Amino acid sequence: MVYRLGIDAGSTTVKLVILNEEDKVIYKSYRRHLTKVRETILEELENVKDIIKDKEIKVAITGSSGYGVANDSNIAFVQEVFATTIAVKKKFKEIDVVIELGGEDAKIIFLTNGLEERMNSSCAGGTGAFIDQMANLMGITVEELDKLSENYKCIYPIASRCGVFAKTDIQPLLNQGARKEDIAASVYDAIVNQTIGGLAQGREIKGKILFLGGPLTFSKGLRDRFILNLNLSNENAILPEDAEVFVAIGAAYYCGNEKKVYSYDSLRETLLNKEVKIKNNINLVQPLFKDEEEYREFLERHGKARVNELDINEFRGDVYLGIDAGSTTTKLLLIDDDANIVYKYYAHNKGNPVDVVREQLSYIYENYGAKIKIRGSSVTGYGEELIKQGFNLDFGIVETLAHYIAASKFNKDVDYILDIGGQDIKCFEIEKGAIKSIVLNEACSSGCGSFIESFAHSLGYDVESFSNLGLFSKHPADLGSRCTVFMNSSVKQAQKDGATIEDISAGLSISVVKNALYKVIRKKNLGNNILVQGGTLCNNAILRSLELELGQKVIRTNISGLMGAYGAALYAKEKKLDKSSIITNEELRNFVHSSKAAKCGLCTNHCNLTINTFTGKRRYISGNNCSRPLGKEKLNELPNLYDYKFNKLLSYSNNDGRKGTIGIPMVLNMYENLPFFVRLFNELGIKVILSDLSSKKLYLSGQHTIPSDTACYPAKLTHGHIESLMNKDVKNIFYPAMSYNFDEGISDDNYNCPVVAYYPEVIKNNVSRIKSYNFISPYLDLNSKKSTVENLYKSLKDNFEWIKKRDISKAYDMAIEEYKKYKQDILKKGREAVEYAKAKGLLTVILAGRPYHIDKEINHGIYKLFSSLDIVVLTEDSIPIDKENLKVQILNQWTYQARLFNAANYVVNHDNTELVQLVSFGCGTDAIIADELKGILQKNGRLYTQIKIDETSNLGASKIRIRSMVEAIRNR
Missing domain, CATH: 3.30.420.40 (ATPase, nucleotide binding domain)
Known part of the structure; x- marks a missing residue:
């Protein structure tokens, strides 16, 4: 009797399966290997000794960590996709797609219309490791996360592309009091989106779907989210028996054709005898310490910069409270009038900083309240606003300032x-x-x-x-x-x-x-x-x-x-308050905190809000991109060119046409050229219908057609806008390819970046539904009337038979005038904004990016953060062009980027004006542009601030950067 042993050594787990001669699974195991792959396999062999010791065994190994073991041991190896396919064909019929999620690997195998496999390469965003990280971040187990997900009420938009992006979205939600049930379900939603957008890469997941791997086996909530988002019926969503070890079963089937047969002892000997010896090609670096003496000197040197610590049990007097509500930890300090530490606390917040602070304040009041008096209190960190509001603290300060205050206490000459x-x-x-x-x-x-x-x-x-x-x-x-x-x-x-x-x-x-x-x-x-x-x-x-x-x-x-908390405490001490407003011990005994999710309906943004309610009817609302949910109906009336430009472009949707309609997606360079095209088509008697406003929902509607996960978010959004136009049943969709932008005389050439220029080709080749529509995508250079008229005529005449070339020629002239009128209007509003700032003594910031950065889904409301800080916001194209001083150190060949250089030159020549650059992840040209901008500004003694934006919608890091910039300017 020959048994078949299949071993799947994945990135984090080892799966082992034994099949008898009737293809039945008589043993299976699934365990983490903690990178000790060979040792774990040997331990599992010991566990099955009684089952196979008297049998002949055929063996095959598969998995991302299995190749080395198989190679060193001369045991048969089968590639995991092949092993999966063998098992699927053996056990099922008519499976269209296999989705397998492992510890760090994620795969989609398309089985219909030819075998095709997609696998994650550089990111473990949609895998078991991702779930582990998120559960750890929330201070719960993976099992608890799954159970919590069943009772969700709200799905938050969480970036799915990367675990780091996801943490950036999740941590502030935790610090702001969002329900863990909602976050848990949102984590699963992010994994589904990563699978659809990052793995499928433009190929639609449909038909009968087979779910495999540990995460999909053990996490019911994750399977439910896949079924919901993919709109699958129960018949089409299949979780097979032994799904967690399914690939190992495939390896066991594979080894049935192997000639090599082992006994238990010979197999164990084969694995044991291949001990690893140090190879000559291992790269080594300098040891950290030569010996223990050098280590002792190191410790002694770093023991000199100290803050005195007093015993709170022997202390009486005034104290000052500093709290640092950080991304994963909460730090709390009490200092005396001489800045000595009286009490300190440092621990993980486990996703609930409010509970941590409440417990600590209760402990301090109950044990030391009769001996100390809190004269001032301050908080910093990601949870600053929540903690300040919840416990009625005196001050909230940006963490960069808190850290500098603390550092300068140790070394007044600190320069980094x-x-x-x-x-x-x-x-x-x-x-x-x-x-x-x-x-x-x-x-x-x-x-x-x-x-x-x-x-x-x-x-x-x-x-x-x-x-x-x-x-x-x-x-x-x-x-x-x-x-x-x-x-x-x-x-x-x-x-x-x-x-x-x-x-x-x-x-x-x-x-x-x-x-x-x-x-x-x-x-x-x-x-x-x-x-x-x-x-x-x-x-x-x-x-x-x-x-x-x-x-x-x-x-x-x-x-x-503890430096953030120490700096916050020093700040509170320096303010010399007569009395602190901090919550009293009696109020703390009756302290109640609750949070609920809500969706704001006061504007089209529909922000996901978290409403925190505290004792005394105090509330803290987070997640909002403007002040309306806070009850401040009158919005900040400071000039803001982002708002003005966006609303100005939307006004072009109110156009008329008697002879036909055409759809235009509001994407990329179409934000720049919309005035031109709307006027052109209106002059031809054609009404322009715009795609819906960008939103997370719109993005998700098109993500299944996105062929590359490395493209910038503005480009990815294009797919959703095309879907939006098709859903409006607009038969004619116009989206031209444009190598060039208008020549503004400020650059060596006037190219659009390759993504902007040729994204219509991506749409044409990856959106299958577009074949049922008239997708009109001519190559245009608007600087050339002759070629533009010619190419427009060729592309329009089949769908609009009544159009004449001379009509397009006249319409072109009118469209050019409209474009100039639009640009002049933006410049006029820019001048007015600058004059307003001068008259009021306000800081002006040029929020420099691309034309499409005015899209609210792309900028996530960053421009409103500036307004909330009483800053007047300009765009890079709302300031005068200075053609004389545009000498830069790189090839200046892109129009949009040339505007940024112009903006930097404007800033260094105007007081009380700063530049902040918006950069989209995935933008290759900005890697070069950013260094040049930084050089122009810093060479002239100005700050350079860059904010990177992607699909992640939380502005915690951006807010810190912006507030820090403002603080630095004021201190300067």
Whole structure:
């Protein structure tokens, strides 16, 4: 009797299946391997010894971590897609699509119309690791997350492309009091969207769907969300028996054709005898410490920057409270009149900072309330507004200011502060006692604490124990400076090459530092007096790695992880209040906090709100992009060109036509050229119908046709706008390809970027429904009347037979006049806004981006944040053109980018005016443009501020950056 053994060694788990001669599963197991793949397989062999010890065995291995084991052991290996397909064809008929989600791998296999497989490459956003991270962020188990998802009431838009983006959306929701039930369901929704948009890449998921893999087996809520979003019937959504080990079953089927037969002992011997020896090609880096003596000197040096700590049990007098409600932790301090620490607290907030603060204040009042008096209170961090409102604190301050106040207490000459937290990197360059520039990580946490924390947990360690392992490694592995997903591969390869756990620990500490310096800060020479802080730099291995990489010594205080709270407490102390407004002990005993989700209906944005209610009818509303939900019906009346331009363009939808209709998607360069085309078609007697306003819902309606996950969000939105026009049953859809924009005389050439120029080709080749419509996409250069008239005539004449070439010629002239009129109007409004700011003594900011950045779904209401801070907002095309001073160091060939250079030159020549650049993730040209803009501004002593925007809709990091910029300007 020959049994077949299938082993699926995935990125995080080992699945093992034994089939008897009748193809029945007589044993199966599913367990995490914590990167010890070979050891886990051997342990499982021991578990099945009684089943197979007297049998002949055929074996095959599959999975992303299985190839090395199979190769070293000369055991048959089968590629996992092939193994899956074998099992599907053996056990089912008429399956159209297989969706398999694993620990770090995600796959879609299309089985109809030819076999085609799609697999994640650089991102684990829609996998089990993603679910693990989100559950950990919420302070719950994966099982609890699944149960919570069943009782959701609201789905929040959470970025699905990346775990870091998702955290950026989720953490503020937690800090603002959103229900965990709603967040749990939203996490599952994000995974579905990642699968549809990131994996399917334009191919529609339909027919009979087979769900495989651990996450889809054990998470009912995730399956339910797939069924709902894909609109599947129960018959078409199939979860097979043994779904979690289905690929291992495929491997077992595969090995039936193998000639090689093992006994239990020979198989075990085969795996045992292939011990890994250190290979010569493993990349090594400098050890962190030569010996323990050097380590002792290091600890002694870093023990000198200290704040005195008093025993609160022996203390009586006035104290000042500082709270740092951070992204993953809550820090709380009490200091006395001499800035000594009387009480401190630091812990994970487990997704509920309100409960943490309430418990701590109750503890302080009950145990020490008779001996101390809180004279002032202040809060900073992501949860600033929620905590301030909930506990009636005196002040809320932006965290960059809090950290600077604390740092300057230790070194008045500090010129650089590097703060690395759980998910955030904050870097402040100081000049003459004021913040000169600010750098925040925008998209990646690979240089943060969560990076090394994830690896520690995956290897079965807590963070502190894991990091200490690397302190005296003699051969730290060079793992590079890449994102977490790529680093997983680097770690596995280093282990395969013989690196010990100590070598991996040291290597990861070095990688954290390299990621922070070269991916976020993007420079190595930071300053002469560097102070480091944040929980991550409490880690001695990471701190040592930083000093070695910089080649200089830095200062770390004994309250490195508490600096934000310390700065907040110092701020409260400096304000010298007669009496604090903080919640009293009696009020705290009756304290009640509740939160509920709601959707605002006061405008077309339909913001997802979280309404927090506290004792005394105090409320804090978050999630809003304007002040209307707060009961402030009269919106900020400051001039804001983003609002003006957007409403001006919408007015072009009120047009008329007697002879026909044509649809235009409100996307990319069509925001720029809409006045031209509406007037042109109206002159021809054709009414223009615009696509619906951008929204998350509109984006999702078209995501199944998006062929690339690396395109910018504005480009991805195009698919939803095309779907919108088709749903309006507009038979003629006009979207021209335009290599050139209008020549404004401010650049070496006047190209549109390739995405803007040729996205109609993407639509034509990837939106299958478009074949049922008249998709009109001529190549146009509006600078050339002759070619424009000719190409428009050729593209329109078949669908509008009555059009004559001379009609188009006349319409072109009128359209050019309309475009000029529109541009002049924007310039006029810009002049008026500048005069208003001068008259009122207000700061003016040029929010410089692309024409389509006025789309509210793309900018997520960032322009309203400026208005809320009493700042007048201009656009990059609402200021005069200065053709004389447009000398730049790069090839200046794009019109939109040339406007940014013009805006930077305008800023350096006008007082009380600053520039903030909006950048969409995935924009290749901005990687070059940003450095040039930064150079122009900083060379002339001005701040450069960049805000990256994507589908992620939470503005927490953007708000910190904007408030920090304003604070820096005021201090300057």
